[in-house]
Amino acid sequence: xxxxxxxxxxxxxxxxxxxxxxxxxxxxxxxxxxxxxxxxxxxxxxxxxxxxxxxxxxxxxxxxxxxxxxxxxxxxxxxxxxxxxxxxxxxxxxxxxxxxxxxxxxxxxxxxxxxx
Amino acid sequence: xxxxxxxxxxxxxxxxxxxxxxxxxxxxxxxxxxxxxxxxxxxxxxxxxxxxxxxxxxxxxxxxxxxxxxxxxxxxxxxxxxxxxxxxxxxxxxxxxxxxxxxxxxxxxxx
Numbered sequence: 001x002x003x004x005x006x007x008x009x010x011x012x013x014x015x016x017x018x019x020x021x022x023x024x025x026x027x028x029x030x031x032x033x034x035x036x037x038x039x040x041x042x043x044x045x046x047x048x049x050x051x052x053x054x055x056x057x058x059x060x061x062x063x064x065x066x067x068x069x070x071x072x073x074x075x076x077x078x079x080x081x082x083x084x085x086x087x088x089x090x091x092x093x094x095x096x097x098x099x100x101x102x103x104x105x106x107x108x109x110x111x112x113x114x115x116x
Numbered sequence: 117x118x119x120x121x122x123x124x125x126x127x128x129x130x131x132x133x134x135x136x137x138x139x140x141x142x143x144x145x146x147x148x149x150x151x152x153x154x155x156x157x158x159x160x161x162x163x164x165x166x167x168x169x170x171x172x173x174x175x176x177x178x179x180x181x182x183x184x185x186x187x188x189x190x191x192x193x194x195x196x197x198x199x200x201x202x203x204x205x206x207x208x209x210x211x212x213x214x215x216x217x218x219x220x221x222x223x224x225x226x227x
């Protein structure tokens with residue numbers, strides 16, 4: 001199957017700073033990428049859907065000005081958590097889908113964000 | 117999208133078959149059943165999907181009832197590495213659509 005990477009795998013930052021998380025499709029072109037958030041012992045919650053070259057579509061309750069998503073190329077999407085606060089501490093996971101022979105979404109390994 | 121109901125947890129002995137049930141009584145005619153699993157602190161991993169026929173691959177088998185209101189994921193010979201949360205999801209046969217994750221079943225494979 002195809003490979004999706006995320007960077008960094010974990011990050012610790014101070015409250016009020018911004019953190020950028022990268023999601024890359026390594027061996028296919030991802031026309032659509034999804035960003036999820038997962039709190040401890042809970043399921044994945046979709047935050048937003050991004051299509052290459054267009055603005056992301058955010059789920060209800062997700063602040064688009066706080067969680068900036070950029071999908072500038074077919075292999076890279078970024079999620080920037082602006083002015084992070086301790087309640088933003090979570091496991092952030094991306095997934096990617098491309099028009100290829102793979103009719104499935106491929107998930108990245110996740111990024112654990114801890115805001116102090 | 118149709119909702120799914122899964123037991124919150126199950127145990128299975130190593131080497132035995134693990135049978136994970138899922139109810140999706142409101143599934144519509146063009147919706148597929150997908151199974152993913154998530155090992156602790158990792159991203160979800162695709163297992164299998166199907167519409168109405170039973171499906172099998174190198175990881176698992178998927179048995180869908182004739183009325184399509186429920187399904188069972190079968191891991192034929194569970195190993196300790198199969199310990200994970202298993203998610204049953206229904207959705208269109210276009211993996212480019214969003215996936216709605218429910219609570220899943222936490223499978224614990226014991227020696």
